[in-house]
Amino acid sequence: MALRVIEIVTPREDKEDVAKSLEERQSDEGYVFWGSPLDDGESLSFRVVLDVRETEDVLDKMENLFAWTDKYRIVVYPAEATLPRLDPLTKEEEAEKNGDQAGEEEDNGNGNGRISREELYADVLDTTLLSRHYAMLVLFSSLVGIIGLMRGNVAIIIGAMVLAPLLGPNVGLALATTLGDRKLTWESIKTLTVGVVLCFALSAGAGLLLGLPDPSEELMSRSVTEFSDIILAMVSGAAGIITVTLGVPTSLVGVMVALSLLPPLIACGLFLGASMFPEAGGAGLLFAANVICLNLAGVVTFLAQGIRPLSWYEKERAKKATLQAALIWTVLLAALVGLMLLQTR
Template sequence: MALRVIEIVTPRSDKDDVVRSLEEHRTDEGYVFWASPLERGEGISFRMILDVQDTENVLDKFEQLFAWTDKYRIVVYPAEATIPRLDKLASEDKNEFTPAPKESEPKKNRISREELYADVLDTTLLSRNYVILVLLSSLVAIIGLLRGNVAIIIGAMVLAPLLGPNVGLSLATTLGDKKLSMESLKTMTVGIALCFFLAAAAGLLLGIPHVTDELAARSVISYSDIILAIVSGAAGIVTVTQGVPTSLVGVMVALSLLPPLVASGLFFGAGMMPHALGAGMLFLANVICLNLAGVVTFILFGIQPLSWWDKEQAKNGAWRAAILWTLLLAALVVLMVYEGR
């Protein structure tokens, strides 16, 4: 299991209170900690090392104690290893006399809510780099689809600029975070519009002299595509919650958002409307399935706000969103049946 270091910077005058709080919770969570004075000012730094699965429980407790004032700062960063090993330290602690531990919250086999939020936010914010990435990946996908080159298309899939905002929307829905929801929707809308209109312009100017196998494959949608999108979306969210970005590459390839959108734009620009509609339906199915799988997976992994009031609000909103995505998916399936796909 991965390790995390939590650093708490406090005024030296509060040292005794912080030590008492750290000692009080150590028997529940099983971490070790030490303190060192800062070179400048009157601050002192407490560092604790613990398993990543314990991070959110510890952060929640100390956020309630410390985060209400700007005198404190809590920072989380990864640790590669610790010697002696953390389990050995925990077993040594058990040899000492300690009070019977209180019933603690269940361990979470994932990174903390704060780490997850920070990771997702990086791929959700609308920026110049994001716009450039959308344009470049769209051009790569256009070339790959027109040439029927699988390797080029996979390159566009790996760039996957549309994946981040969709994951951000799923997380925002689960946490009831309106600001993140609006930012995700704005970024996703801009990305989709840029990709589609660039592809439509290419279709209008270049035409589609020959419908390659790769283009044809993305002009139709089947029920297996829906199952693949749901499974890949859930796998992608699990990967995100584990903090293993390298594992996300395979999901980017399996859950392709960009190629069907580009194919729809190319067909639209070339005036091939039935093909454009089919590719558009495939893209829409992937978006719906990704968000549905994302919301449900985040709920199952226990992603929720800190306060009980926010938990209730977010829980209701998350289930409403899951029902909405389910209804949209059902409507899409009905449309597929109507068109005989």
């Protein structure tokens, strides 16, 4: 069972309100908490140890409690273990004894095993912000991919896939759409655009300078888009989003390899630089398919995982943004399938 610690720093005058709120929900959420004074003499620190599945529900209640003041701070961090143990089996047995009503209450909470919305946002934001390091990662991974595709070396190509600098902005865009977050949306689009331009320019330059007298099989395989590629992109995208929401970064490596964004983009640039225009179009189509399917699968999976904004007006804005984005990605996917059907004929 994954554990989290929620630390709440609050003024001393709010001690009773915070303690009462935590005590009221303690039996439902199954957490332990305690308070201690801070060195400044004016603030208190409450620490709550709980199951990761309950984190978002408790955070939302705390945010609603403190919405009227700016004198608080809530910090969330992981805990390896706690003694005495939090016993989820006892809680499940009590829920079974209480019958269906307890089961319904559990369903209304965050009992789906994922990390909280705020943790998820922080994790995604780290891979979405445009920085010098991101640009360097794009250039280096593109160079690795160029060498791997030109030599037809699968191991080198997988190395470029694992670096996967374009995956983060796409996940950020899907999350921003789900939450209706305009700032994160534009930051994701900006970062993704810079990454695509850098990768494409570098690979096109390599194709122009070196040419492709004898294209490798690995390179040629990226010039064709099949319907199985769309299915693979949708499934891999959904799996990647679930992995992100569960907070299991090691599992994301396999998704990076399965959902290859970088190799088809590199192939498109190489083919274009070498004046192989039909092949460049096919590789560009594969890259577009992966981006479209990743974002569409991401929005759907985030919604299925119960990722929602907290306030009602943010929920309304997010609902509108999600519907618009889902419509756009669906139309683009339909157009893509139409192009593929025209190519096969």
